[in-house]
Amino acid sequence: MPSWIKLITMALLFNLVTCTATGCWNNQDLSETSIAAAMGLDKAEDNKIELTVQLVNPSALKSAQEGGESSNKASWTLSKTGETVFEANRNLLSTANNKILHNHIQIIIIGETLARDGITRILDFLERGNQTNRKADILIAKGTTAKEILSLQSELGNIPSINLANTIDNEDSIGKIKKIMFTDLMKELATPGKDPAIGVVEIMNDKEQLFIKDMKIEGAAAFKKDKLAFWLSPVQTRGLLFVESKISSAVINIPNPLERSTKVAIEVISSKAKTSVELKDGSPVFNIEINEQGDIVEQQDGGDLSSPEAVEKLKKETETAIANEVRNSIQLALDNRCDLMGFGDKLHKEYPQYWNKVKGNWDEELSRVQFNIKVSSDIGRVGLVKTSVLPK
């Protein structure tokens, strides 16, 4: 081969590589895309689905960071309806000037009416899509619509949904919200003998102009299969979280052993729970063992709680308090024939044969389920003083 042919071939190859190796067939500039930070799904009229997205305006965000007073808002919300989520999503394009990027969605909010009808049919679109953020948190809008929640204005920070996501993370450290990721929800929905619970957001005030501070992210929505069944209060949610070992931190107020009318605050540092099941006389008995460790962080009114007997009493009180919380939550779930704690799942894994017999009418069996709760509590640190000051 003459050298000039080689040269031309090389040049052509070089061109080919530079054209193809850059990879982006459908290249899109950041300035030509709208980034969605949150998504809301509601039931609309005629059995349609209303999709709301909160879009971020990167340029407004930048000017706000630089200290300049931005004339544009950093975020805005759009909604459109459609018979399917995807159709609604495409219908958004009739309003939005840019293509909407879903990869950075932090929160998916589902309206109450839609949740009562069942959530499977809206989740499939998200699961199929290659743009879904599978780590996004899911929330249920209690007594309102997702659209309403996403229209709230933020006072701190620029993007309300990021604010919302941060609030969920904060709330997680007082253990009163059921934080659940999209993937985990899909896993729980498919697990036999386990009903999911999803965190709740609601609006407290009834004003014209609503801000982020007017809403409350607390508690959980309990689902029966994929339909919303009942609400859990924040404390009941915590009972559920204790069973699921998902407490990262919590505040437990127990009566002061010296003076019952006052309180001692215990901060739960770690809590691990283990559920086991055994068959007694042909019916399952669930044993829930919780190992909790906490610090004494506050003691109302004086007194010496440093003696071993007093510490023992504090532990006992904590154990009773946690056991009661857990018992209430389990009882509430069982009364509603909802297997939030995954008892059926446990049974399925330990005694598959027995589960095959009962799974047909597990709902009925649930109301007869027996369970024992055993809490063992430890006091870790007490802070910088041993005893509280006694006014004299």
Added chain:
Amino acid sequence: MPEYIRISYIQLTLLLTGFLLGSSAIMNQSDTARQDSWLAAILAVIAGVAVISMNVWISLLNPGKSLIGILKDKFGNVFGTVTAVLYIWYFIHIAALVTRELAEFMVTTTYAETPIIFVAICMVLVTAYLVRHGLEVIARTSEILIPLLIVSVIIIFLVMINLHEYNIENLLPFNERGLKPILHSSFIMTTFPYGESILFTMIFPYLYHRKLLKASILGVLISGLLILGITLRDLMVLGPDLISRVIFPPHITTGLIPNLDITPLVEVNLIIAGGIKIAICIFAAALGIAQLLGEHDHKPFVVPISVLTVVLSIWIFDDILAFFYWINTVWPYYSIPFQFVIPVLLLLMSWLKTKQRTV
């Protein structure tokens, strides 16, 4: 057979590892076994060791001959040529399947609007270039790239341990629906990929015969361990239901790592292992045609076969659902004659002949 081409044993081991890992690094073939798929993977490795031993043995009993030569030798000129042509078709078919799978993965997960044929052409273009340079270059490429692949699988595995993403309870209940689904699943895993190692009877003549068996079994074991690791990882992270519904489990698994996007590592795995697999398949087919026609050089056949591979990969399936249906229901049975019946016949005939000779 060009005598001057030699590859080392470590290269053979790594070639085999890459070939067997192939597309298994990204897809899950064991959806019938659900939570017991790890057991199916172990059973498949055991079967894989048996299969590779058989293939090595065939080669050892016919020193210096590749599959085409052995077929002609044992089955006579006419029937031997017919089976040889069928085998060449089979190799091209494997290459087309892997190409399609790789392209589907790219198009489904990353390049949503890119035409699938473009991805397929890009991949096969590179492998065709590789194959034209011969077996030594393929072997050296795998020597450099396959260790990377092994390391990246281990990295993903360890990262997931660190994140406490593993839930060992996903493996329960053990053996819930009896042995049948597990055996079925391990059968599918044996035919795809382990049984495909019949293709290496085209390559074994390039090696001295001393440590062939050891090196091959080592390759099967390494790839088996990696497949087992990938299966266990995805199972423990995703759970039995999700893993049976998701088309590319590793893509979802790695996507769950917070603040760190290592999904490209999975794609790298796929490109390395899938690329090596396509390259070996095309090489075996080209070499087979060359030997069948009595040519010394396989190079003229590389480009036509590559073109055929691309066209086939697009043409044989209408959509990805048909692809997966076919892979799980038809492919294992379609492979039986190529992977088990003919090799066992060859082995028996070769063995009887050597016995006659010694008697």
